[in-house]
Structures are given as C-alpha cells and as structure tokens.
Amino acid sequence: MAVSYRAQVATAFEVLADGLAPFVDDRMSTAYPDEDWVLMAATKLGKRRDVLVSLSDPHFQLEVINRWWGPAFAAVLGEDMRQTITDLRTARNHWAHPDEDHPFDLDYALRVHQWVEDVLRACASPEADHVVALADQLRWDGVRDQAREKGMSEADALMEQLTELQKAYDELNAHLAEARAAARSATGRQRAVARQLAELQSQYAAVSGLRDEYLALRRQLDEERTKREALLQDTTAVREQLARAEAVLDGLQEESTSLRQQLATTRASLSDVDPAETEAGRRWIWLITALVVVMGVVIVLASELPR
Template identity: 30%
Template sequence: MSGSQARVARTLDLLTAGLGPAVQQAMSAEFGDGWVDVARQAFRNERMATVMARLEPSEWDAQALLTVMWDQWNAVFRHRLGLLERSLVSELRELRNRWAHQAEFSDDDLYRLIDSTFRLLRAVSASDLILRQLARLKLDVLRDMFSRQIEEERAQANARRDRLTEVVLFVVSGFAVVVATLVSLAPRNPLAGMLLVAFTLLTFGYLIVQRLRRPVMTHSVHECPVCRKIIYTEVCPYCEAVPPPKFLLAKSKEPVPEPAESHQSA
C-alpha cells in the first residue's frame, strides 16, 4: 500500500471512529431504542442491507454511517448541523466510493478528504484525539506537496541555468571561429573566409535557436503524484493510458440525489 493509499485508509478509519458515536447519539435521541431499525432502512442496496443486518451499529464503517446521515438528514441531522455539513456528508460519500472502487487519489484529493473529514468531525464534536490526528495528517500532506513543489522549482532553476550555459558556450565558440577565420583565412582567401563565416553563423545560430526553443525538462526518476508509480518522464504514461473508470464518468453525469423526507416522528 502506497503512502497515499495508507493515508486514505487511515482517514476513513478516523472518520468511522469519530462519526459512530455521534450518529448513534443523534439517532437514539430521535427514535429511542428503535433507532437501529430506522437506521437500517437507509441501506436500500440489497447487498449492503444484508451485510449491515449481521453487524452491530458499533461495527458499521464510514460508508454505512454516512448513508444513515444522508438518509435521515431531514428527520434528525438538519436540526444539529447546517448546510455546510450536509455538503461535507455528500462529498465524503463520493470520495469513499471512489476509494472503494480503487480510484487513484491525487494530493489535492487526499487533502480534501482529510480536511472535509476534519470539518465534519469537528462539527459533530468528535474527540480531540481524533481531530489532532487528522490535523497531523493534513500537515503531512501539505509538507509533501510543498517539498515536491520546491524540488520542481529547484530542478527548473537548474535546467534554465544549464540552458543558459549551453547558449553562452555556443556564442563564444561561434565568435571564436569567426574571429579565427577573419584573422587567418580571410586575408589570403576572402571568398572562402566569408563562406566559412556564414556557415559558422548559420550553424551556431541554428543551435542557439533550437536550444532556446526546447522546453525546459525538469523530470527525472520520480513518483507520480496521482498513481504513485515510479516514472521517468514528465507526463505519467500509466495515467495517460488508463481512462477514468466508467462508473465515475456515469456518476458525474447524474444529479446529486436529495435526501428522502423521513416520515418517522420524533
């Protein structure tokens, strides 16, 4: 498991640990001892309902807890949380589904997952220990992003310096050949001297133009920030070759469903 995947898994574990008590407390306060049966009505997928029926609420994962929150939002959670937290629930459900389908997480996706988890758990008054661990994860991701940015900027500066050095060498070499030609050959054979000077200027001029037009290449052996594979080029061939999963393309076109109005009484 790569560093990014481990951080996603760790974040989802913290989300489960922080969200579980909050969901149980809110649901039991609204529905009393029968809250578990009401919560299980949110699992409309047959496979998920079968799995969750065998598990105790304390064993429910982040997907189950977020599903209950989304389904019971109008009946329970909108009285305790706001529209921002509702959008966080929707976002975390989507990110968790991407993780379940083994979609790759970029650094931005990873930071967004951790930050959204932190904000939602802070809103439901999760324990300080969980919030501190999430804050540490956010700092680790930012540190890695900044380190890569610094390395890229340093590589670009070195590449620009190398390009300038090559251009200066071309100019000096061409100038030296022209001067030597004018001093030694031109007085004895003006035509040959002029031809050699013209050839020298064209050759070194072409080399200089080509070197200046060539893009600055800063890539070396490094890790792709998206798929986390070791690559040797600036553009990751693995990410280019693999199209996005079909379920993501289809899901991106679907409207976000509104939470169903609950008919349960308080």
C-alpha cells in the first residue's frame, strides 16, 4: 500500500487558514464596509443557517476568495494566483473526501505545500516561512519512507530520488527547447511566445531561489546532525552523485543570467498578449525546487566526508 501524506497536507491547510484569516477579513471588510461580510458571504454561498461558518475554515476562505475575486482580491493577489486558489480548492476537496483516484502521494503533497506557500507570500503572511519548514520535513519523510519501503539505506533512497529528478529535469528542458523553437516560427508565434514567457518566468523564479533553498536545507541538516551519520554509508556513491549534482547546479546558475535577458526580450514581443502560467511552467518550478533540495543534501553530505 502506497504511503499517504494526507496528515501533512492537513497541517499545511491549518497553516494556510492561520495566514489567510486576517487577510481575507481585511480585504472583505474594505470591499464591503457597511455589511457583516461573513453573514453576507455565507448566505450567497448557500451555507445552511444551522451550520456555523468560521473565518478560520480554509474551505470557507478559499470559497470567498474565489467568489469575490474581482472586487476584493484581484488587485492584491494578482491574476497568476487565481489558478493556485483553484488548485487549493480542489486539493482541499480531495482531502475532505478521500478516494482511491486522488491519493495524497509525496508528489501531490509537495505541490499542495508549494501552492500554500505561494498564496501566503502573495498576501505577505509570515506563515509562509512555517510552510517552508513543513515542506522540508515532508521531503525528509519521503526519503525515509522510500528507504523503508524498498529496504534500502536512506543514502541510497536519496541517490535514487536525485537520479529520477535529474531525468525529469532533462525531459522538461527538452520541452522548453521545443517551445523556444516554436516561438521562432511564423505560424502560431503569439501563442508560442506567450507559453515561452510563462515557462521562462517559472524557470527563472526557481533558479533565483537556489541560494535560499540551500541555506534552509543546511539549517535543517544542522538540527538532524545525529541522524546524518546513517546516511554516510556509501561514500563513493555520494561523491559520484555530488559531481553530477554540482554540474547541474553550475548549469542552472549560468542559465539564470540568460533567462533574465530572454524574459526581457520575450516581454517586449508581447505588447498585446496576456500570458498565463502553464501546467508545464508549474511543473518546472516544482521540479527545480525538489531538485535543488536533493542536490543540497548531497552537497552538504559530501562536504563532511573525509577527503
């Protein structure tokens, strides 16, 4: 039976609710100063009178943001957050009504944590840092669960995860190259360039966050110093993975400057196009985040090996 991370997702939604409560109250009170907005919203959303509506309920918060997006939230959150709100509403429904078709595996749980962080940062909530810590712990849980399921050491599970992420990285990089080629063609140029812009924005955001991810991982590893000893069983494998990880990291850092220039050029060619974030773009930023975390683990582990 596959490991479920439904409990970790529940915790992420609790943090989301804590961060959103004052923000939703402020925006709705500003938009409707002469009304009891909670009662008004509950009525228009069709809530039963005998069911208590709470501002601390993430389901109610997300419904309110979605329903009153234009008058109360669009100006602050920005259009790119609207899809994220939709994704969180879907995830919350899957959490509340679990079924076999929507398992909370590690991949989906990590995406939910990323969506929660994105929304909390968009509304300037300090709870965003709490979600980052939860996501770091979730990644460690995933490594340990994978090691236990497959009967391998945590170091081997970590190396396997890195290999899988590097493979996915290569595949997405190929897709991005295809998008760039399509953008240079005459047919469908506007749509291709819009898609390219969204993917470049996601890629650049991920590359720009490398240092913060690495520093956060170092802090986490310092707290788990006693557990790290068990991961140092196969120094040869760690060194080999480190070499590959450092090569990918160097490539990402070089690409950061190039992406900045490409973003400027692409935006200039889209004066009348409103690009939307694509599924490929969202997959890209999640992949880079996960890849950086795993590379960070390998780099820190290898730095402590005897030379």
